[in-house]
Amino acid sequence: MKKSLLILSFGFFTTITFAQTAYKATVAKKADAIQQKIITWRRDFHEHPELGNHEFRTAEIIAKHLRSLGIEVKTGVATTGVVGLLKGGKPGPVVALRADMDALPVTERVDVPFASKVTTAYKGQQTGVMHACGHDSHMAILMGVAEVLSSMKSELHGTVKFIFQPAEEGLPAGEIGGAEEMVKEGVMENPKVDVVFGLHIQSYQPAGTITYRPGGDMAAVNSMRIVVKGRSSHGAYPWSAIDPIVVSAQIINNLQTIVSRNLHITQNAAVVTIGSINGGNRENIIPESVTMLGTIRTLNEEDEKMIIERIKQIATKTAEAENAVAEVNIPYGNHYPITYNNPALVAQMLPTLQATAGAENVSLRQAETGAEDFSFYEQKAPGIFIHLGGMPKGQDPLKAPAHHTPDFYIDESGFTLGVKALCNLTLDYMGSKGK
Numbered sequence: 275m276k277k278s279l280l281i282l283s284f285g286f287f288t289t290i291t292f293a294q295t296a297y298k299a300t301v302a303k304k305a306d307a308i309q310q311k312i313i314t315w316r317r318d319f320h321e322h323p324e325l326g327n328h329e330f331r332t333a334e335i336i337a338k339h340l341r342s343l344g345i346e347v348k349t350g351v352a353t354t355g356v357v358g359l360l361k362g363g364k365p366g367p368v369v370a371l372r373a374d375m376d377a378l379p380v381t382e383r384v385d386v387p388f389a390s391k392v393t394t395a396y397k398g399q400q401t402g403v404m405h406a407c408g409h410d411s412h413m414a415i416l417m418g419v420a421e422v423l424s425s426m427k428s429e430l431h432g433t434v435k436f437i438f439q440p441a442e443e444g445l446p447a448g449e450i451g452g453a454e455e456m457v458k459e460g461v462m463e464n465p466k467v468d469v470v471f472g473l474h475i476q477s478y479q480p481a482g483t484i485t486y487r488p489g490g491d492m493a494a495v496n497s498m499r500i501v502v503k504g505r506s507s508h509g510a511y512p513w514s515a516i517d518p519i520v521v522s523a524q525i526i527n528n529l530q531t532i533v534s535r536n537l538h539i540t541q542n543a544a545v546v547t548i549g550s551i552n553g554g555n556r557e558n559i560i561p562e563s564v565t566m567l568g569t570i571r572t573l574n575e576e577d578e579k580m581i582i583e584r585i586k587q588i589a590t591k592t593a594e595a596e597n598a599v600a601e602v603n604i605p606y607g608n609h610y611p612i613t614y615n616n617p618a619l620v621a622q623m624l625p626t627l628q629a630t631a632g633a634e635n636v637s638l639r640q641a642e643t644g645a646e647d648f649s650f651y652e653q654k655a656p657g658i659f660i661h662l663g664g665m666p667k668g669q670d671p672l673k674a675p676a677h678h679t680p681d682f683y684i685d686e687s688g689f690t691l692g693v694k695a696l697c698n699l700t701l702d703y704m705g706s707k708g709k
Contacts, residue, residue: 297429297701298629298694304422305693311421312689315339316414317388323377323403323410325394326441327451329354332375332413336438339417343424345436352455356438359465360423362430367468367707369700370435370461370655372453372648373409373416374442380404383680406682408475408664413438415473415662415692422697431704437461442647444608453647462654469619470657471699472648473692475664478671481688483663484631484695485639488620490542490573491659492613495645496582499606500525500566500589502553504598509558518564519553521598526551526566528588532581544581545571545643570604571643573612611649616656623658626702630694658699662692 315335324332333354340347340358348357354375381402382390392403405411420436441451462470479485502525504516526548537544546568553564570585572578586602593600627636639661648659664684665674675681 297426298698300426301422301694301697301701304425305418305690305697308418308421308693309690312414312418312693313686315417316410316686316689319410319413320405321388321390323390323392323405324375325379325396325403326376326443326445327353327449329375329440333438333440336375336413336417340420340436343420344427345420345424351461352440352459353449353451354440355451355456355461356436357461358420358436358438360420360427360430360434360436362432362434362704363428364431366430366432366704368433368435368465369703370437370467370470370651371416371419371696371700372437372439372470372472372651373412374439375409375413376441376443377403377405377409378407378443378678380406380678380680380682382406384683404680404682406679407443407677408477408682408684409442411475411664411684411686411689411692412473415689416696418689418693419696419700422693423700430701431707433465434700435461435465435467437651453650457650457654462651467651467655469703470651470655471696472651472657472659473662473696474646474659475662475684475688475692477664477677477682477684478674479661479663480665480667480669481663481685482631482667482691483635483637483688484627484691485637485661486615486620486624486627486658487639487641488615488617490612490641491615491639492641492646492649493545493571493573493643494575494578494612494649495608495610496570496578496605497607497609498568498570498585498602498604500568500603501601502564502566502589502593502598503601504560504562506562507560509560512560515560516596516598517560518598519561521593521596521600522551522553522564522566524596525589525592525600528592529585532584532588536580536584537577542573542577543641543643544573544577545569546581546585567606571645573641573643575612578612610645610647611653613646613649613659614652615658616652619656620658622706623699623702626698627660627695630698631691660695662695663688
């Protein structure tokens with residue numbers, strides 16, 4: 275009896291493995307066939323970039339493409355977001371796939387025929403607009419995924435939710451949007467999402483490769499404001515003042531001890547940065563107050579809590595020691611959670627990534643202190659955020675133009691790997707839930 279069960283089990287898993295191999299070949303063939311389409315979409319988005327919450331042309335192109343594939347489409351989500359729903363031919367889980375849509379206020383210097391010539395007024399200054407972080411690539415890749423999976427609709431064991439999200443790079447003053455707003459508007463519900471996958475192209479990672487990290491992949495970010503209040507006086511008579519500039523300098527120096535003395539640096543990294551300090555308007559007047567703005571980056575919730583508490587303690591107590599007052603606001607504006615890749619899900623889906631790209635092209639990456647609002651989706655469902663190579667092979671990663679800069683450049687040869695990876699993650703996850 276045991277021998278019979280073993281034979282049946284072996285036959286069952288052999289059948290599943292054969293089926294998975296078959297559809298991976300189908301996905302590869304379909305993705306390769308639309309490679310030029312994907313590149314064309316990307317170049318069009320690149321040439322016509324739009325800032326966060328203003329992706330009107332972009333959203334229209336995406337919605338039109340999804341509708342042409344027979345996908346249910348909802349527009350205007352979180353201002354300009356587009357959500358597509360592809361219901362498979364068979365019951366199964368709901369898999370969400372996300373791409374961000376917005377560009378940056380950066381003037382492009384890259385010499386390509388499809389370079390952006392778009393300009394706009396941003397915070398009172400005239401600037402160029404550029405896809406300087408790869409969101410044009412993300413949209414084109416997910417449009418390709420939609421085309422491939424919609425052509426396999428009858429074979430899908432579940433539902434795919436395509437999330438095209440505005441304003442990942444931040445919001446204009448006084449506006450709402452981005453992943454947080456999409457979640458508030460119910461993008462992870464109706465139908466409820468079981469798992470979410472996303473990717474980010476990297477200018478310093480060779481094309482044809484994928485990197486991943488279980489657990490904390492990208493940092494939580496909290497912006498902060500510290501206002502130090504003292505007493506003003508003539509600069510010639512400092513003993514009459516409570517000098518908020520001197521107190522602020524002491525606070526800034528003391529804040530540096532948090533990472534160097536309070537953080538267990540062999541386990542996790544963190545950053546405490548003061549990026550702006552403003553006080554006074556004349557060389558011989560000690561001002562009444564100083565305002566500092568900064569950012570906090572952490573890779574786990576315990577560190578985040580500890581660092582926020584220490585900042586408040588250091589700022590208020592340092593000011594108190596000098597008879598001044600410090601008011602601390604955290605978060606002050608932006609707050610993104612940790613981009614946390616569910617470890618069990620990563621372990622489950624890693625073989626899919628290795629089978630798609632080749633095991634030699636898939637590697638563990640270091641955590642980084644940049645942030646991603648994909649993290650808001652991962653608070654609602656287990657998720658994986660992978661990183662796709664976009665650097666020309668043979669280039670020195672240390673010399674590759676950085677993201678958010680005028681010289682940012684992406685090698686388009688890796689786009690189809692992104693399509694294959696998201697398709698296969700979807701199909702394998704659906705297959706793992708039974709048929």
